[in-house]
Amino acid sequence: MHASFRNGERMAESVHEAVLAALRNSRKYGDICEATLDRIAGRAGQRHPRAKEALKAAKRKLHQACGAYLDPMDLDAIDRRLASVPTGAKEEDLLVPCLDILRRHASTVERIPLLNVLYRDVFAETGPPRSILDIACGLNPFTLPWMKLPPSTPYHAVDIDRPLLERVQAFLSKVGRAGSVACRDVLVTPPTTEVDVVFLLKALPCIEQQERGAAVRLLGALRARYAVVSFPARSLGGRDKGMPVHYGDFMKNLMDQLKFGVKRLAYSEETCYICTLRRYAGNGST
Structure with a gap:
C-alpha cells in the first residue's frame, strides 16, 4: 500500500513537471x-494521471484567472498610447x-461609466487613503486620474500577468506615482504590506474559482483598514445571469465567517x- 502511494506521488510529480514545462514554453x-x-500545474498533476488531460485542465484554470481579459495583441496598442503620455503629465x-x-x-x-462616481463614493466611506494595495489589478491603475490622490500616496499594484505589470510600472513611473509593482500569486504568498485600502475589484470570483476557500483566507490575511471588494453585474458576454444576487449571497457568507462591517454600493x-477590517480599523498605520 505504501509502495502504491509512493508510485502515485511520483506519477503526480512527473505530470506536474511536464505540465509546468509546457506552460513555461506556452506562447x-x-x-x-x-x-x-x-501551483496550477501541481494541482492538475494531482487530479489527472495523464499529462495531456492535466495540461488541458491547467490551461482552463489559467484562462479563468487571466486569459479571458486581455488580448496579447492589445499590449502593442497600450505601448503606443503610453508613449504619447509625457513624463510628469497632469491629471487632466x-x-x-x-x-x-x-x-x-x-x-x-x-468600469469606465463609473469612474466619475466610484472613487468619490468609496473614499467618502474610507476617508482619503494614505496608501492603496490593488490586488489582481489588471489595468485598474490606469484609473488613478479619477482617484484624485496626491502623487505621494503610495499605490502598490499586484497581479500575475508580467507583461501587463510592465505597462503598469511604466505608467506609474511616468506620472511620478509612489508605490510598487509586484508579480505575485496571492494564493501562494499573501500580501504583507500594511495599507489603508485594499482593492479587490472583480477579483474574488476568479480567486475562489482557483481554489475553494481562497477568498476568505485572503480577506482574513489582509493588513489594511478597508478592503473594497466588487463583483460584476453581468458576464463578460454581457448576459444577466442573476449575478448580483449570487455574489450578494457569496459576500454574505464571507462576512458571516469574518465578522467584518460592510457598506454596499450598487451600480x-x-x-x-x-x-471594515476590524483588526486594523482606526489603526491608521501603513
Whole structure:
C-alpha cells in the first residue's frame, strides 16, 4: 500500500513537471507568474494521471484567472498610447489616454461609466487613503486620474500577468506615482504590506474559482483598514445571469465567517462592498 502511494506521488510529480514545462514554453501563458504556473500545474498533476488531460485542465484554470481579459495583441496598442503620455503629465492630460488603455481590458472597460462616481463614493466611506494595495489589478491603475490622490500616496499594484505589470510600472513611473509593482500569486504568498485600502475589484470570483476557500483566507490575511471588494453585474458576454444576487449571497457568507462591517454600493455595472477590517480599523498605520 505504501509502495502504491509512493508510485502515485511520483506519477503526480512527473505530470506536474511536464505540465509546468509546457506552460513555461506556452506562447500565451509563459509570462505568467512562476508561482501561479507551478501551483496550477501541481494541482492538475494531482487530479489527472495523464499529462495531456492535466495540461488541458491547467490551461482552463489559467484562462479563468487571466486569459479571458486581455488580448496579447492589445499590449502593442497600450505601448503606443503610453508613449504619447509625457513624463510628469497632469491629471487632466491623462484622462483621454487612460480611457483608451482601459478599453483594452474586458474587466476595466466595464468600469469606465463609473469612474466619475466610484472613487468619490468609496473614499467618502474610507476617508482619503494614505496608501492603496490593488490586488489582481489588471489595468485598474490606469484609473488613478479619477482617484484624485496626491502623487505621494503610495499605490502598490499586484497581479500575475508580467507583461501587463510592465505597462503598469511604466505608467506609474511616468506620472511620478509612489508605490510598487509586484508579480505575485496571492494564493501562494499573501500580501504583507500594511495599507489603508485594499482593492479587490472583480477579483474574488476568479480567486475562489482557483481554489475553494481562497477568498476568505485572503480577506482574513489582509493588513489594511478597508478592503473594497466588487463583483460584476453581468458576464463578460454581457448576459444577466442573476449575478448580483449570487455574489450578494457569496459576500454574505464571507462576512458571516469574518465578522467584518460592510457598506454596499450598487451600480448598474458593478456592485462594491467596503469592508471594515476590524483588526486594523482606526489603526491608521501603513
